[in-house]
Amino acid sequence: MMEPSGPLPPEIYRRRRWLAIGAAIVALVLLIWIVSALRGGDDDQATDAAAVSSSLTATTSASASTPASASGSTSESGSTDDSSGSAEPSGTAEASAAAAVAAGQCPDSSLAVKVSPGKPTYPAGEEPEFGIVVTNIGNAACDRELGAGMQQVLVYTLDTQQRLWSNNDCFPNSDADVRTLEPGQQAAFTVKWSGATSAPGCTAPREPVPAGAYSVVGQLGNLRSAPEPFNLS
Incomplete structure (x- = not known):
């Protein structure tokens, strides 16, 4: 430096x-x-x-991946009506006299209902007769109200499934009939039909049903049978 x-x-x-x-x-x-x-x-x-x-x-990204259903719940409609597997006829919603099974009685899952016409074809002037059979398909004995007020036999048109008649429309019966059914045991009943139409509460005029193809369904509470065809000639 x-x-x-x-x-x-x-x-x-x-x-x-x-x-x-x-x-x-x-x-x-x-x-x-x-x-x-x-x-x-x-x-x-x-x-x-x-x-x-x-x-x-x-x-x-999170908003885009959220399902559209998260914004609301979808409610289902139009389900089948009976435990025997047959669908409720279109346009009908039969309300049983007592929809709920009384406590301690046979549940619907342990019963089967079958209905059958007495003959495949009924000529004009003859009243059709239907048999309804309730079977205990469970593994244990149980009690069930089988009174006429709990049973229904219904007639529908075969092609359009239009409801024509029920035995409880004009002549309801509230008599009790509690029965004990062993496993496999059956209870059988018969119902006759005059061949005329009816409406719930018997509120509509009764008209003769013309010749043609029809089906009959048996019901016990909410339990329905498979439809069975028959003819009026």
């Missing part, structure tokens, strides 16, 4: 030189710190922006 020269003592010039060097170092350090702070701020902003973008993307 060159020796300072001038009218002042050399140590004064040395001090001034060291001060200038120190100031330059401090200025350089400040400049580096400022640049680093600016770059760090940009990086933080970029990181925050990336985080926000990721959050928005995740939210959008």
Whole structure:
């Protein structure tokens, strides 16, 4: 390093030189710190922006993947009506006299109902007769109300399944008939039909049913039989 020269003592010039060097170092350090702070701020902003973008993307993806059914519940309609597997005829919803099985009685799952016409064809003027049989298909004996008020025999058109008649429409019977059915035991009943139409409560005029193909269904409470065809000639 060159020796300072001038009218002042050399140590004064040395001090001034060291001060200038120190100031330059401090200025350089400040400049580096400022640049680093600016770059760090940009990086933080970029990181925050990336985080926000990721959050928005995740939210959008979750919303898009939510099933449409989550916004509401779908309720089902138009189910079958009996445990024997036969569908309820179109356009009808037969309400039994007592839909619920009394406590302690045979459940529908342990019973089977079958109905059958007495003859495949009935000539004009002859009243059709139907047999209805209730069978305990369970593994244990049980009691069940089998009174006429709990039983229904219904006639439908064979092609359109239009309800024409029920034995309980005009002549309901509320007499009790609780029976104990052993496993495999049957209870049989017969019902006659005059051949005229009827409506629930007997509120409509009764008209003779013309010749044609029809079906009959037996019902005990909510338990329905398979339909059986027959003819009127």
